[in-house]
Amino acid sequence: MRALQAADVILFDALVSDEVLELARREARRMLVGKRGGRESCRQEDINDLMVKLARQGKHVVRLKAGDPSVFGRAGEELERLAAEGIPAAVVPGITAASAMAASLGVSLTHRDCARAVRFVTGHARHGGLPDDVDWRTIAEPATTTVFYMGGRTATDIRARLLAAGMPAWTPAVVVGSVSRSDECRWLGSVGSLAAGVAAM
DSSP states (O other), rough: OOOHHOOOOEEETTTHHHHHHSSSTTTTTEEEOOOOSSSSOHHHHHHHHHHHHHHTTTTTEEEEEEOTTTTTOOHHHHHHHHHHHTTOOOOOOOOOOHHHHHHTTTTTOOOOOOOSEEEESSSOOOOOOTTTTTTTHTTTTEEEEEESSSOOHHHHHHHHHHHHHTTOOOOOEEEEETTTTTEEEEEEEEGGGHHHHHHHH
């Protein structure tokens, strides 16, 4: 909230709620620069350029993302560009979707009787499909909680690869959309019915 109150310009993503934007000072300029899968979106290079341009104009810029910018939020690319331009930046961590989902469901991602680790995996690569270099046998390891981010469009492929790697079809699975928001929706089922569950949401 302190960062938003100090901002001259806020570059915000499509998933940022109006309630969060209301925390900013009224004089701050708000610019939507969000990226959404399958929709017209800002290119990352254009966002980087805009941050640099505004900072060079002496503006206090806040790049506002939903969740935690360091978890599939492109923070690395943006910080690299700012550093290359000699522009100082600070990161205010957020709550990543996996943690918000666990809280909403009332479960632990690392319950000591069930999971020795937790793994975050992207549900799509630059080309739009699943990444080519994922070790699916490791992902199918039963004592690890695996959370796929942005995997709605690739759910059928995720299901097929997990089953082919040896994960039992009865393994519990949860799909959550708009996590922690008033319009949150969820489906609980099994890996075997994962694609059908995503389609039903």
